[in-house]
Amino acid sequence: MKNILFDFISKYISLTEDEKNALISLDLFRTVKKGTVLLKEGQHSNESYFVLKGCIRTYYIIDGEEKTTAFYTEMDALTPHSVINKTPSDFFISCVEDCILSVSNSDMEAEVNSKFPKFELMCRKLSEELLAKERIDFDEFKTxxxxxxxxxxxxxxxxxxxxxxxxxxxxxxxxxxxxxxxxxxxxxxxxx
Amino acid sequence: MKNILFDFISKYISLTEDEKNALISLDLFRTVKKGTVLLKEGQHSNESYFVLKGCIRTYYIIDGEEKTTAFYTEMDALTPHSVINKTPSDFFISCVEDCILSVSNSDMEAEVNSKFPKFELMCRKLSEELLAKERIDFDEFKTxxxxxxxxxxxxxxxxxxxxxxxxxxxxxxxxxxxxxxxxxxxxxxxxx
DNA sequence: CTCATTTCTTAACTTAAGTGAACGGGTTAT
DNA sequence: ATAACCCGTTCACTTAAGTTAAGAAATGAG
Missing domain, CATH: 1.10.10 (Arc Repressor Mutant, subunit A)
Structure with a gap:
């Protein structure tokens, strides 16, 4: 399971054994049952998710109707915009299937980023890449x-x-x- | 004009006079006439744009038809996804109005980032924020x-x-x- | 100023999505 | 076993967007 995470990270930076051990000691992995709601509308949260196995989705409830806007599967990372903007969440996150996730929170990330500046670089590359992908998807949707x-x-x-x-x-x-x-x-x- | 750029940067990091001067010496500012095409489909480019004044748009040509997917106005930054992915561009960028732009290229950015690690931090914060905004816009569009x-x-x-x-x-x-x-x-x- | 082009609007018609309702298959709970 | 519920499909009807075409208004170039 760890290997999936390290394979993902290796796309952006290379890690020493020490750094890998530091990550493992954070105890990130969590297994979650199908149907579990990870985040609710209105909730304050600072958790980010990385899908090792399974599928999670984000959805809004508008006029009593569920509107699913995104699915995250193996090797996908999700930081809700409410975490970035430090606002209460306007959507829900739930598990479409039984999942194995890596769950981190922004305090941990800040700590790791200051201890290993390499992670700062990874985060930048990752967000730039995700932004590029999101724009392509949005453009395709519109057109x-x-x-x-x-x-x-x-x-x-x-x-x-x-x-x-x-x-x-x-x-x-x-x-x-x-x-x-x-x-x-x-x-x-x-x-x- | 410089002040608009520095005001923008100050939302993410604070700059010393030295750092400001280093930026100015890069000679970033460019005035562009309405209708000018800054990037064409198929073109390899490593330029990023920051709009100081005016409006630029990105558009695709699909079956001979222009499909505009985004507008960037004062205080908006745009790095085409082709620059991130180092692929030929699949869209065009042109000026909707006469513009004053700050134009940078990825080599310059790499140099500045290594000289002033502070910029690395700014880029991460900026991409995270833009990604959050893009997701919100996409979700609103879908729903x-x-x-x-x-x-x-x-x-x-x-x-x-x-x-x-x-x-x-x-x-x-x-x-x-x-x-x-x-x-x-x-x-x-x-x-x- | 004038001609040509582009942009916006309108209209008639076609096509597809929204809506409300009903039905059957499947699952779960009692 | 049966009732309750959820899900996907279908149908008839309504509403809005796509398409094609034409014309008016605004813009730009010479």
Whole structure:
């Protein structure tokens, strides 16, 4: 399990054994049951998550309806914007499947960053890369139709379509569950 | 003009006079005419932009149509994702108005970052903050209708609706120019 | 100033998403 | 075993966005 984390980190910086041991001593790993809510709307939190195994999602409750906006799977990192902005959260985080997560909090991160300046560099590279990815995703979303978004998702994250309930996928694609159902039926008809 | 840049930087770190002078000696400022294309699709570039005055936009050309996905105005910073990923650009950047920009390139940034580690910290904070903002914008986009997006834009960036051509705003809102025109007419009717 | 181009609007028609309701399959709890 | 619930699908209907086309208004270049 540790190796997944170290493999991820090695994409940005290289660690000595001492540094690896320092990380391990922080006791970051946590296993969580499907359905567990990690963060609630209104809650103050300073936790960040890294998915070692499983899938978590962020969702809002708007007019009593769940609106899922993101899924994080193996090797994905998530720091809620409420943690960055030090505001109460406006969304929820919950586990779509049983998960193994690495959970850190901002105090720990500040401490590690000052002890090992290397981590500061990793954080910068990681945020820059995630920002670039987020912009690409947003641009693709804006410039395509629901159908194109669904086909795009089938290409890029085919696993999601299998492991996530349809109604959660629908709001992720910016549409209602009924529309996703119809859209899929339409596509099946086209093929034949 | 320099003061706008220093005001911006002071939100993240504090600078000594020496550091300020080092920045000024880099000769960053550039004035650019409306319509100038700063970056073309396919081009390799390592330039980042900070808007001191004016407005620039990013757009794709898809099936011969311009699709505008973002506007950057006073105090906004833009590093194209192609610069982060060291790939040829897939979009264009052009000036919506006459602009005064601060233009830096990644070599300069690397040098400044190693000379003044403080800048590394600023870059991390800035990217984290921008990522948080981008996620909020994306979530809002996904969870709202074109009409709600337009009303939201009127609230958050009323200046944009004035200074930017409608057809560019339309694709920014994820719809066609004709639909934006109709949507606006519909809203005017509702009011009365 | 004038011509050409671009931008915005309007209209008629097509297509797809939103809405409300109903149904069946599956799971869970009692 | 059965009732309650959740989920995905389907249907009929409404609403809004896409499409094509035309024309008016504004802009820019010569």
């Amino acid at each position: 395509s139709s629901p159908e194109e978004r669904y086909l795009n998702l089938l290409q890029k994250r085919p696993d999601l379509v299998q492991r996530v309930p349809q109604h959660q996928l629908a709001s992720y694609l910016g549409i209602k569950p009924q529309s996703l159902s119809r859209l899929r039926a339409r596509l099946l008809e086209k093929k034949s | 709202s209708s074109p009409e709600e997006r337009y009303l939201n834009l009127l609230q958050k960036r009323p200046d944009l609706v004035q200074r930017v051509p409608q057809h560019q705003l339309a694709s920014y809102l994820g719809i066609k120019p004709q639909s934006l025109s109709r949507l606006r007419a519909r809203l005017l009717e509702k009011k009365s």
